[in-house]
Amino acid sequence: MKASYFFKEEIKDNNYQGVLIRDRLLLEEDFNCNTYARPNKPNLRKEGIEDFLRKIKDNIQSIDISKATKHLLLEDLEFDANTDQKIIEIVGSTFENLSIKTSNIVGSFYFKGNQLNINCRFGNSFLQYMIANTSGFIELERFGGLNNDIGLGEWILIIYWKMQLKKAFSHGLYKTYIQKKESINTIKGSIDINAYIAEHYFNGKTTCLYKEHSYENHINLTIKKAIAKIGKSKYDGMLNDMLNIKSTFDGIHFKNGKTNESDKKVKNPFYKKYNEVYDLSQRIINDEFLSFGDPESEFSAFIFDISLLFEHHIRKVIKNSIVLLPKNKNEFEIPNGITTNKIFPDVIIDYGNNKIGIYDVKYKHFQTKGKEKGVQREDKFQLITYLAYYSSKYEVIDSGFIYPCRDEEFYDLTNAVKEVQFIKVGKTNNIPFNIRFYKVSEDLNFQYNFDIEFGKQFLVESNSITKD
Template sequence: MRTTDNNGGKSIDKFDSLNIADLSAIANRNLLDLQNENPDLFVFPHSFGKYQDHVENPHIFSLDNENLTTYNLMGFIGRNSTQLTISSRFAKDENNDYFLHYMLQKVFSINLLKFDQTPNKENIWDFLLYLFPYYLKKAYSQGIYKAYKKEEYNDTNVKGSIDVKRHILRNIPFTGKIAYTTREHSYNNNLTQLIRHTIEHIRTHPYGGGVLTGDSELRDIVSKFIFVTNKTYNGNSRQKVITANLKPVTHPYFIEYSALQKICLKILRHEKITFGKEKDKVYGLLFDGAWLWEEYLNTILKENFIHPENKTGKHRHYLFENNIQSIFPDFISKLEPKSVGDAKYIPLDRQQSYSENSEKATSIYYKTIAYMYRFNSKNGFLIFPRQDTSFFETYRIKETDGTLKKIGLAIPQTTENFKDYIKTMNFNEEELRQHLMTNKTPNSQQQFGVMAGDVVN
């Protein structure tokens, strides 16, 4: 069964009773509860909830007697023999979800030309190999993980607890050395050893040849983890290292390592998602469209805009003096005059006005205007995906010099192949960058960019 994200409600008339029973066990359930109960359900990002807009719903989908309603999540999910694939609403057809594949390729820096969501072709575990570099980089941005580790020594520099039993075995007759143990803060620990074992596993995988050599930054990070773990690395101790990492890491600073640890364990334990082999098992791979859209926009705007990160605190700003109330606009221009913007994975060209107390108005307009005031900016913008042609609509904030722009980036719909799709997207992205940097004020509802079927040389 297939549908799209934010489908507004799809009739369930064609579903049989078995489908309905399986889907009902997933529908209307809190996503975090589902993940905790079903370890083979993967949702990216792991901090799901930060990026929700428009439909602030913690469910994968809702189901009533007539309709199945989806939200921002894309990918696939199943239970027993029932599987539901959720394509992006910009998919050309059910077999060519170019938009989802393109964003994944940009965000994770991988080649997804042959990625397919169908169960007979998709291998989620091979796909996790390609996600590993992304999460390794995210974790390394906080430094190499350090943890206390018990070390055993036998020398003259005693600085810990004397190990009497080991001392008698090794130092009788007495030679001047003392056997002792100490607890040290070390880069060579259970978690870094897990990462090292994962690196070595990927190196031997049939499809892993280019995974760890994608760019110089990744190669440098891999070499650092190899260096700090070389002292005690042993390929035969893999199961021991896996067992030592079954308890999730909860360090208050190294928060990015939690997701990396989970992916490493899944890769090394060779656990398979089996389609319908285990009764009542919920499995799947899902991406939050709002998160993916924001991260994708960062890949094309990062040269000119700062992208604050709520989860890591990178580029944190404050609303008030004395560092009160931290804020994280999606994008802040690096140059003056300042522009601040927000990524929205919703059809803003269809939105008009909301009631005075509407939460939608608060999340869509008011937050960005507050950021404009905070950064003394007259230029605010909201970027959203739009079918076929790009779109502009400019709002002048009453009795001020400030303007808030809605910018719709054209998402091609009729390209014949993925290669042409990429070419068209690159053209539209460049026009978006040029517009943001020149701060033009187009007429209210100006369209630009290439149509999905136009040829881009």
């Protein structure tokens, strides 16, 4: 396939085996090179691809993932990125041996106008579904589709801008006070004494100084400009689910298109959500679609950890059926020799009467064959740590892991794992251990029903515990 299509569409998250470039690319087009009127086109195109991946690799090595990874979709304090994982691993140096390996990081990389996307392995439509479920403000059927002309990072930034704008707008359109001076029939505010003295005779009107609400402020002007820019670009379809907001901002008329630029921060706590909308609007206006990198430089990128989004999504799905304890409840700490580390299981199910279930959510592949089959070693030890600590305070009656899988893989995977196993913690505790799979459908019309079905597993478990 063509290099431009491959780098945009075919690289998926969590590909630890890697994809060998030579097996996937046909050298049919120029990519990061210009072979016009030059001989040896295939070799020049190979060199262009090699240079592109080498520059991506070199620039990534200088990135601090803790600062670069965006938490755009998750605003609560329950989630944090895994800063130990690699953003993307590019192995090899020539066209013949170059391969790309990926982890939980999803996003876009740009070099000299060429783009490399790490896409959701379940399809970017499922990524849209999770974001819609997380935000609660975006209607999925009018979501604003992701097409080949829009980078994944650009699309995510505009989606996030929309989410924040909708949240801010739910409190009303931001307004400020402006000072007005006017000759009026009734007294309003304070009288302008100097103007009053300067009058030669009283004409029935008094010059007053007063304050009045106004929507003509720099925050609203900046948002209006961002909406206008998106509306005139290839992203215009992404405004379809906020036409009422667009018409409201379009209706604000600014004299000479200018405002007082010194008022760039919202001080009123009721409207404080507009501060982030303003910052994001500035980035859109200035074409700063990227989470790091100077927009004038050759390299830039926008990335985020999709495993955090999946974990948040799973928690919301389960919460629709049964009560969960807060993840960030500070109950236990583990010493590390210098300080202590807090421990937070991903899912703590409250079965009542001090009975709980503990599950860890993994966005990884669940392997049923080979050396890596079953739950990975470090993940098992992590769960055992949770169980040991929480058993000292609660009666832990259920535990395990939650993995995503495609709809067509579900039955093979469930048949491959043992129905129930047990983890022995201490002298007496035999805690049931389960592997649960969350089905992902290519047809999102089925996904809502899959979510209900998944959440009901835990409700059934709760009902059986209550009977016992």
